[in-house]
Amino acid sequence: MDKAQKDRRERYQQMVREATPQPNRWRNAVMAFITGGAICTVGQLLYNLFEKVEPSRLETTAVTQAAMIALGAIATGLGFYDWLAERGGMGAAVPVTGFSNTVASAAMEFRREGYILGMGAKMFVIAGPVLVYGIISGFAVSLLRAVLTGSLF
Amino acid sequence: MSKRLGLQTIVFQQAPRIASCSTIAGPKEGEGNFGSYIDKLVDDPMMGQLTPEKAERMMLYLACQDALAKAALTEDDVHFFVGGDLLNQIISSSYCARDLGIPFLGIYGACSSIVEGLGLGSLIVDGDYADSVLVATSSHYQASERQFRYPVELNIQHRKSNQWTVTGAAAAVLSKSGTGPKITAATFGRVLDYGIKSPNDMGAAMAPAAADTLCRHFADTGKTPGDYDLILTGDLAAVGQKLFVQLVKEAGYTLGSKHMDVGASMYKPTQQVGAGGSGCACSAIGILGYVVKEMLQGNLRRVLAMATGALFSPVSTQQGDSIAGIAHAVVIEA
Numbered sequence: 001m002d003k004a005q006k007d008r009r010e011r012y013q014q015m016v017r018e019a020t021p022q023p024n025r026w027r028n029a030v031m032a033f034i035t036g037g038a039i040c041t042v043g044q045l046l047y048n049l050f051e052k053v054e055p056s057r058l059e060t061t062a063v064t065q066a067a068m069i070a071l072g073a074i075a076t077g078l079g080f081y082d083w084l085a086e087r088g089g090m091g092a093a094v095p096v097t098g099f100s101n102t103v104a105s106a107a108m109e110f111r112r113e114g115y116i117l118g119m120g121a122k123m124f125v126i127a128g129p130v131l132v133y134g135i136i137s138g139f140a141v142s143l144l145r146a147v148l149t150g151s152l153f
Numbered sequence: 154m155s156k157r158l159g160l161q162t163i164v165f166q167q168a169p170r171i172a173s174c175s176t177i178a179g180p181k182e183g184e185g186n187f188g189s190y191i192d193k194l195v196d197d198p199m200m201g202q203l204t205p206e207k208a209e210r211m212m213l214y215l216a217c218q219d220a221l222a223k224a225a226l227t228e229d230d231v232h233f234f235v236g237g238d239l240l241n242q243i244i245s246s247s248y249c250a251r252d253l254g255i256p257f258l259g260i261y262g263a264c265s266s267i268v269e270g271l272g273l274g275s276l277i278v279d280g281d282y283a284d285s286v287l288v289a290t291s292s293h294y295q296a297s298e299r300q301f302r303y304p305v306e307l308n309i310q311h312r313k314s315n316q317w318t319v320t321g322a323a324a325a326v327l328s329k330s331g332t333g334p335k336i337t338a339a340t341f342g343r344v345l346d347y348g349i350k351s352p353n354d355m356g357a358a359m360a361p362a363a364a365d366t367l368c369r370h371f372a373d374t375g376k377t378p379g380d381y382d383l384i385l386t387g388d389l390a391a392v393g394q395k396l397f398v399q400l401v402k403e404a405g406y407t408l409g410s411k412h413m414d415v416g417a418s419m420y421k422p423t424q425q426v427g428a429g430g431s432g433c434a435c436s437a438i439g440i441l442g443y444v445v446k447e448m449l450q451g452n453l454r455r456v457l458a459m460a461t462g463a464l465f466s467p468v469s470t471q472q473g474d475s476i477a478g479i480a481h482a483v484v485i486e487a
Contacts, residue, residue: 009347009348013349016354021392028310082305087310105303109306110304126307
């Protein structure tokens with residue numbers, strides 16, 4: 001690429017930056033806070049409910065997680081979750097319901113190519129990287145902790 | 154008189170007629186600004202089919218059948234079917250061609266396919282290689298979304314520069330004789346790449362190609378914006394059309410109210426679609442729905458119809474390649 005061509009490209013990309021409307025970051029942040037907060041409040045309410053039946057903290061946490069994952073998947077199936085995410089942005093994407101949505105939406109989408117090569121193979125097409133890097137970083141942090149404290153638990 | 158004019162333009166001596174055309178689209182397009190120009194609106198974008206891919210090819214087939222019926226032709230009277238769409242290996246067009254049984258020339262120009270098709274079809278008719286040519290194209294929101302982007306139900310917050318793929322199809326029969334509008338010239342465009350890498354910014358990737366083809370057309374033919382009632386672009390949408398008008402102005406042409414972008418005008422602001430519509434059916438509905446109908450009513454006399462395409466695939470963008478653009482133009486006269 002010669003210099004004139006490069007200059008033209010750079011000048012055009014500057015034009016594009018000026019022409020592209022910027023997202024309303026304040027509005028998005030407030031909406032994300034409300035949406036994420038609302039989802040977490042539902043989680044907390046469920047936790048308080050489950051705590052009455054199962055006093056063990058570890059068990060209650062696990063059951064609450066499972067319930068939220070189920071809720072996320074159901075909301076996805078009903079076509080509600082993408083509507084929520086369009087408004088709530090990261091507030092809908094970050095909680096575990098958002099993770100559930102990535103799996104459920106991919107499962108719904110690729111079911112048409114069959115249960116094995118479609119749904120089975122592509123269910124984690126979006127969630128896969130979250131799992132891979134979640135496990136790797138979890139392992140790294142645990143290793144660091146073990147080295148620093150001299151204890152595995 | 155030479156058939157070629159300047160560097161990129163072809164003038165048709167026996168200008169082919171658009172003998173008939175047909176458009177079909179989904180409910181969202183029906184509620185949009187072009188709803189009244191679309192021949193058949195369906196309530197169910199899935200057309201009762203199990204997959205959006207099957208729904209898309211069904212729409213394409215219905216548009217083709219309707220165009221043939223309006224021209225009072227059967228499949229055997231048509232010598233070529235020129236078609237293209239957005240799906241991998243242009244399956245919508247291929248399966249439609251299988252069902253039609255007309256000799257098929259598959260093309261891929263992304264969203265510019267309709268004008269590429271009209272231009273090629275006109276070459277065939279003008280060259281006396283066929284009496285009639287069927288040109289058709291289609292796109293489908295759900296089918297495109299899963300191929301180019303994400304699952305439909307995924308938690309995505311769309312940007313203001315995002316475009317919405319139009320669900321629909323359009324077909325036209327080009328004939329030597331008849332009474333419809335004439336295609337008098339075509340300017341086939343070059344592929345231009347200004348280094349835009351974001352698939353969320355397709356309008357920006359295509360605008361330089363559209364400006365280039367338009368300026369080439371003016372230079373080749375000696376015409377100016379004043380010679381046309383309307384200069385139509387396919388699916389640059391809000392961001393792309395702003396850049397396009399700016400680039401054309403820098404080249405010395407002021408378009409003003411002569412210019413309209415189908416993508417930017419497809420949906421109403423209340424329909425929440427980011428920068429506007431896109432897809433093969435977007436420009437096709439603009440040209441074969443809006444322009445042809447307005448011409449038949451005598452509201453437009455001479456139109457420069459352009460369609461732009463973003464030439465990329467998810468593989469190329471993930472590998473860091475930039476998105477190239479292309480634009481073709483045809484002159485349609487009443």
